Amino acid sequence: xxxxxxxxxxxxxxxxxxxxxxxxxxxxxxxxxxxxxxxxxxxxxxxxxxxxxxxxxxxxxxxxxxxxxxxxxxxxxxxxxxxxxxxxxxxxxxxxxxxxxxxxxxxxxxxxx
Amino acid sequence: xxxxxxxxxxxxxxxxxxxxxxxxxxxxxxxxxxxxxxxxxxxxxxxxxxxxxxxxxxxxxxxxxxxxxxxxxxxxxxxxxxxxxxxxxxxxxxxxxxxxxxxxxxxxxxxxxxxx
Numbered sequence: 001x002x003x004x005x006x007x008x009x010x011x012x013x014x015x016x017x018x019x020x021x022x023x024x025x026x027x028x029x030x031x032x033x034x035x036x037x038x039x040x041x042x043x044x045x046x047x048x049x050x051x052x053x054x055x056x057x058x059x060x061x062x063x064x065x066x067x068x069x070x071x072x073x074x075x076x077x078x079x080x081x082x083x084x085x086x087x088x089x090x091x092x093x094x095x096x097x098x099x100x101x102x103x104x105x106x107x108x109x110x111x112x113x
Numbered sequence: 114x115x116x117x118x119x120x121x122x123x124x125x126x127x128x129x130x131x132x133x134x135x136x137x138x139x140x141x142x143x144x145x146x147x148x149x150x151x152x153x154x155x156x157x158x159x160x161x162x163x164x165x166x167x168x169x170x171x172x173x174x175x176x177x178x179x180x181x182x183x184x185x186x187x188x189x190x191x192x193x194x195x196x197x198x199x200x201x202x203x204x205x206x207x208x209x210x211x212x213x214x215x216x217x218x219x220x221x222x223x224x225x226x227x228x229x
Contacts, residue, residue: 042220103156
């Protein structure tokens, strides 16, 4: 099925460093979402973006909805050990009468204390 | 708000048995619920979209007779894996969208199914 291009695939950083990851698509989306998934858990919504160009923050997290509506980035500032996990981007698209999420492959983040 | 629960959190069963997984929206009404499957170190794979009171819409390649979905109320959807086999072992996750508001999906904690 259709997937978003998410990069990097994995990151290993030192505590306190800033992190940046991004997603691109060949299709336009009207909504971009960023989720974090811990091992053995379901994804948790971090930030939702609804307008092209929108820049939204949630604590140390900042995400932007690209002006072309084909990309988005997520930044994490001053990383801490609990930031460890897999981060997924997702675009909300249509499939027939249903709206469904198109997922990136995830960015695995490891933080060295 | 927007809490979604799943039950059970993990289940181990013998090959050939059927397993039912429940997904509940605890503090909101969900017109639409989604069922995903996730293999280790991979992204979520949508299996089906379920609208309350109507038949589920299955993704290509997902057997509807194998994975039975019932969405009988605005707060409950169930996925039944019929005649489970070892290859059905996976992490199954549901999500729900609010009846009113945006289409943001809120996810349950997942169910780990192991078929022996």
